[in-house]
Amino acid sequence: MARDLSVYVHLPFCLRKCHYCDFNSRPAAESERARYLAALKLEIQRRAELLGASHIRTIFLGGGTPTIYHGEELAGLLEMLKDTAASPPPAPRMPETGGSAGVRTTNGMGRGGTSRFAGPSPVPPSGRELDRAAPPTAAPRTEVTCEANPETVDVAKLRVLREAGFNRLSVGAQSFDDDELRMLGRGHSAEQTALAVAAAREAGFTNLSLDLIYALPGQTLNSWRQTLLRALELQPDHLSAYGLEICEGTPFHARLQAGEIAPVEEAEHLAMRQVTRELCEAAGLDRYEISNYARPGFECAHNITYWRNEEYLGLGAGAWSYLDGVRSGNMREPREYRAAIEAGESPEEYAEELAPEDALAEALMMGLRMTEGLLLHDLAQAYGAESIEALLQRARPLVEMALVEVGAGRIRLTEAGEELHSEVVMRLT
Amino acid sequence: MATEAKADRPKVVQRVPQENVRNFCIVAHIDHGKSTLADRLLEVCGNVEEAGEQMLDTMDLERERGITIKSSAVRLLYEADDGELYQLNLIDTPGHVDFAYEVSRSLQACEGAVVLVDVSQGVEAQTVANVYLALEAELEIIPVINKIDVPNVEPEMALKEMDDAFGFHPDEIVMTSGKSGVGVHELLEAIVKRVPAPDEDADAPLRAMIFDSEFDVHQGVIAYVRVFEGRVRPGDEIRMMSSGKRFDVSRTGFFSPAMVDVEELRAGDVGYITAGIKGVKDSRVGDTITCAKKGAEEPLPGYREAQPMVFCGLYPVDNADYEALKDALDRLSLNDAALKYDRETSAALGFGFRCGFLGLLHMEIVQERLEREYDLDLVATAPSVVYRITLTDGTFVEVDNPAQFPPRELIEVIEEPVVEANIMCPQRYVGQVIKVSDDRRGAYLKQEYIWGDRVALHYRLPLAEIVVDYFDALKSATRGYATLDYELAGYVPEDLTKVELMINGDPVDALAIICHRQFAESRGRVIARKLKEAIPRQLFEVRIQASIGSRVVASTRIAPLRRNVTEKCYGGDVTRKRKLLERQKEGKRRMKAIGNVQVPQEAFMSILRLNEED
Numbered sequence A: 001m002a003r004d005l006s007v008y009v010h011l012p013f014c015l016r017k018c019h020y021c022d023f024n025s026r027p028a029a030e031s032e033r034a035r036y037l038a039a040l041k042l043e044i045q046r047r048a049e050l051l052g053a054s055h056i057r058t059i060f061l062g063g064g065t066p067t068i069y070h071g072e073e074l075a076g077l078l079e080m081l082k083d084t085a086a087s088p089p090p091a092p093r094m095p096e097t098g099g100s101a102g103v104r105t106t107n108g109m110g111r112g113g114t115s116r117f118a119g120p121s122p123v124p125p126s127g128r129e130l131d132r133a134a135p136p137t138a139a140p141r142t143e144v145t146c147e148a149n150p151e152t153v154d155v156a157k158l159r160v161l162r163e164a165g166f167n168r169l170s171v172g173a174q175s176f177d178d179d180e181l182r183m184l185g186r187g188h189s190a191e192q193t194a195l196a197v198a199a200a201r202e203a204g205f206t207n208l209s210l211d212l213i214y215a216l217p218g219q220t221l222n223s224w225r226q227t228l229l230r231a232l233e234l235q236p237d238h239l240s241a242y243g244l245e246i247c248e249g250t251p252f253h254a255r256l257q258a259g260e261i262a263p264v265e266e267a268e269h270l271a272m273r274q275v276t277r278e279l280c281e282a283a284g285l286d287r288y289e290i291s292n293y294a295r296p297g298f299e300c301a302h303n304i305t306y307w308r309n310e311e312y313l314g315l316g317a318g319a320w321s322y323l324d325g326v327r328s329g330n331m332r333e334p335r336e337y338r339a340a341i342e343a344g345e346s347p348e349e350y351a352e353e354l355a356p357e358d359a360l361a362e363a364l365m366m367g368l369r370m371t372e373g374l375l376l377h378d379l380a381q382a383y384g385a386e387s388i389e390a391l392l393q394r395a396r397p398l399v400e401m402a403l404v405e406v407g408a409g410r411i412r413l414t415e416a417g418e419e420l421h422s423e424v425v426m427r428l429t
Numbered sequence B: 001m002a003t004e005a006k007a008d009r010p011k012v013v014q015r016v017p018q019e020n021v022r023n024f025c026i027v028a029h030i031d032h033g034k035s036t037l038a039d040r041l042l043e044v045c046g047n048v049e050e051a052g053e054q055m056l057d058t059m060d061l062e063r064e065r066g067i068t069i070k071s072s073a074v075r076l077l078y079e080a081d082d083g084e085l086y087q088l089n090l091i092d093t094p095g096h097v098d099f100a101y102e103v104s105r106s107l108q109a110c111e112g113a114v115v116l117v118d119v120s121q122g123v124e125a126q127t128v129a130n131v132y133l134a135l136e137a138e139l140e141i142i143p144v145i146n147k148i149d150v151p152n153v154e155p156e157m158a159l160k161e162m163d164d165a166f167g168f169h170p171d172e173i174v175m176t177s178g179k180s181g182v183g184v185h186e187l188l189e190a191i192v193k194r195v196p197a198p199d200e201d202a203d204a205p206l207r208a209m210i211f212d213s214e215f216d217v218h219q220g221v222i223a224y225v226r227v228f229e230g231r232v233r234p235g236d237e238i239r240m241m242s243s244g245k246r247f248d249v250s251r252t253g254f255f256s257p258a259m260v261d262v263e264e265l266r267a268g269d270v271g272y273i274t275a276g277i278k279g280v281k282d283s284r285v286g287d288t289i290t291c292a293k294k295g296a297e298e299p300l301p302g303y304r305e306a307q308p309m310v311f312c313g314l315y316p317v318d319n320a321d322y323e324a325l326k327d328a329l330d331r332l333s334l335n336d337a338a339l340k341y342d343r344e345t346s347a348a349l350g351f352g353f354r355c356g357f358l359g360l361l362h363m364e365i366v367q368e369r370l371e372r373e374y375d376l377d378l379v380a381t382a383p384s385v386v387y388r389i390t391l392t393d394g395t396f397v398e399v400d401n402p403a404q405f406p407p408r409e410l411i412e413v414i415e416e417p418v419v420e421a422n423i424m425c426p427q428r429y430v431g432q433v434i435k436v437s438d439d440r441r442g443a444y445l446k447q448e449y450i451w452g453d454r455v456a457l458h459y460r461l462p463l464a465e466i467v468v469d470y471f472d473a474l475k476s477a478t479r480g481y482a483t484l485d486y487e488l489a490g491y492v493p494e495d496l497t498k499v500e501l502m503i504n505g506d507p508v509d510a511l512a513i514i515c516h517r518q519f520a521e522s523r524g525r526v527i528a529r530k531l532k533e534a535i536p537r538q539l540f541e542v543r544i545q546a547s548i549g550s551r552v553v554a555s556t557r558i559a560p561l562r563r564n565v566t567e568k569c570y571g572g573d574v575t576r577k578r579k580l581l582e583r584q585k586e587g588k589r590r591m592k593a594i595g596n597v598q599v600p601q602e603a604f605m606s607i608l609r610l611n612e613e614d
């Protein structure tokens, strides 16, 4: 049987570094970006066997700012990934008869996705290609996401992406207040975000997500409400809203240390989350994860892979993989990554095989982020009935405190529990 | 612990006449290069091939805290320029008021003291204090300016300070570098020429003073002694003059720093004795060893039994570790004559021990050793002194645990221990010392001028104030220049009361303190506030109250934690995030559950240091 696999590709470059950002990203000259892309393609080739033998459920180009690249470059990258995945593996194993392999649900909420990337099957190669510009009502397909920053896209570029097979666009809006955008060090205005969204729609993106950040220093509940309303006016199919986390090493952190900015008070932060939930739900976006909202059917299948603790392959600098119970990560610095690849060496700098109890802890930590929680039956099957018994024991006081719910064969967090996710996970593991 | 000399190694132990013996110590501020210089002396005298690790301090803890808890003594053989062979005994000294008595015994074992000053740091406060003690012990002082290899530093400043502080003239001062070895020869010559030889009677009945003792699992106690009269050799039966206990000497010798046996130790010598002694409680610092038969009539002067002055409860965070804690205390006390402990139970903390210590530092050291060497997680309750209480029915009790204070209506009189403290400082700090002492219920007794601009202030103070933070407060008020020693001076009646703390309505016995009624309310408030700071937010609201009798004097609440979530979490670094949570969880595990409130270990101590903000 072909394994289900999600693929993450990291493109670590940005036009400039935002003031709060601690992702693996930085500015780079065009020549460096090109060499990096070439290295990335080499890594894809090295993974040909795995890719060819897998059923690719989702692809996600993240960054950095993937759209710092030309549309054609990104199209070429996806093309290559597709081709590699479409070639049967050279392994001695007999190809399976396709059958059900082409139809797989990508999430247990009943909103499934089928993939044409069903690994080796008797279906002719052309049939395994990504659908080009499927109409919105088309059958679920492999989700292919590209992250984009407003100032780096226009209709023409987005058309190239859409035609290449990208079918989901995640736009980094962050705020719709120009003063806030400036404070964040973003390179675009609110207006540019709106234009980018319009362009995406025009280019045929029917699955569009916006990223927002709230709990900014000095932000009021009202200014956050305004940002949310303007975001929702653009009718995104999906929305991610994160409370700002001020990380060490960022200019924000330095300003925090210098006492120039102060984090938002807890009560205010919670009020912002509350408003987010209310306004999103009123706009038809249901919360399905701590910080993620979607129109039914538009949940991000790629990220759900992470939260369900399922397997994924990460490609590129600093990208993480979870394969065969091993978590591994590539070198973070793009130059080092590239040097390793170019020298024919492994770019991996970290790998750890998880002990069963650690794997369970991670499954809980990730799974309880989702509103639907985890199926006890699945957990028992994967980690043994006894450890699930023990888990339920530990859950008891949390159930009493109304932080955890156990019922209908599931364990999940209540709304209050989600706000205390770390605390609850500590007590459950 | 020094390694034992190989039995088959030929003992080329040169005996030198008493007039060629020199007993000395080195007085120095931390980091001024004492260890390096000591190693260099050892090297020059051929004790070690090459100075490697610093040899005099042995315990990790000591090194970390920059203090020496235990003394040790090393013997050097030095062939001086006059062609004679000298036996130099270098005695190490501890350096904190808790161990002031041990210091005084170490100094008593010497005739000379090398006073070491870093050329770029100059004379530090602690050095002044210790020099004063050395002068009191009538030691010959050899002033040394060290680290003269340091580039671009002129010794003028240090020379001037030596003159100002002690009146040492440049021509008396030896200039050395422990690092390069410059001046080490001159220093050895100065020791030989200036430190007087012991002049004692080797034919009188044995009198040897124990200035340190250390327990070793293989040979029992190793007593470091200075022989003042007579001689002692393996096979002799000896008697501890304080207890009358008798032992058969199995070995006599010295440290080189390896243990080297000698046929006998005699008047003037410094060295060790082992005699199958099972714990240091039978080999007390300051005690006099004599021979069992026809022994000395009188012990050497100055013996003082180590007396615990401060008590606190020690409890395992995990009740299952009770036995392990008991074992650990049993073992530690083999090497710590001052440590006392008895079982005790606390409603809040479960089973544990009431332990007695010389002072706060001693308490902290023991606690740290238990945690580090025996891998125990402990909760220590706030330290207390011993109160004497006369009950209304005329009976009399001693209480060293605030939790066990009798109800107020049963108390006729409470007496608390007081000390007479002798604080020495330069004239310019007198005002600060008076303020710090007055703030802590001190009663001024008198003031004396010592020499130069040094002043000695005498105060009577409640011991309870001393154990809290008196010395720390003194040091910070005088920028380190004050020295303190004190002696118990009996008990006096005081208007004391118990302040109780409640967490979510339940009194927590381990958090109770005794204090003067005048300060009770403000202390209650400060403690409540400190607890609020020390206890992390819980999933529910926590109420903290302080009460005196049935009257609540302070009340505060810790709002429940409502948000603790990583909002952005995808496929990167999942394992690292899990490990982060695990570490946080580990931190929680080390907290003590009181009811269902997780209370960190520090919270119990946080109620202690109050005066800073009072």
Ligand SMILES: Nc1nc2c(ncn2[C@@H]2O[C@H](COP(=O)(O)OP(=O)(O)O)[C@@H](O)[C@H]2O)c(=O)[nH]1
Residues within 6 Å of the ligand: B028, B029, B030, B031, B032, B033, B034, B035, B036, B037, B054, B146, B147, B148, B149, B150, B176, B177, B178, B179, B180
């Ligand atoms: N330049 C120089 N450094 C020295 C000398 N003696 C010691 N040191 C350095 O000073 C520091 C403290 O030395 P140490 O002997 O441990 O000091 P102690 O705390 O007095 O025992 C160490 O970093 C030594 O390397 C010296 O003669 N010259």
Ligand code: SF4
Residues within 6 Å of the ligand: A013, A014, A015, A016, A017, A018, A021, A022, A023, A025, A063, A064, A065, A149, A172
């Ligand atoms: S665009 Fe995104 S990845 Fe790039 S610097 Fe800004 S926040 Fe970081």
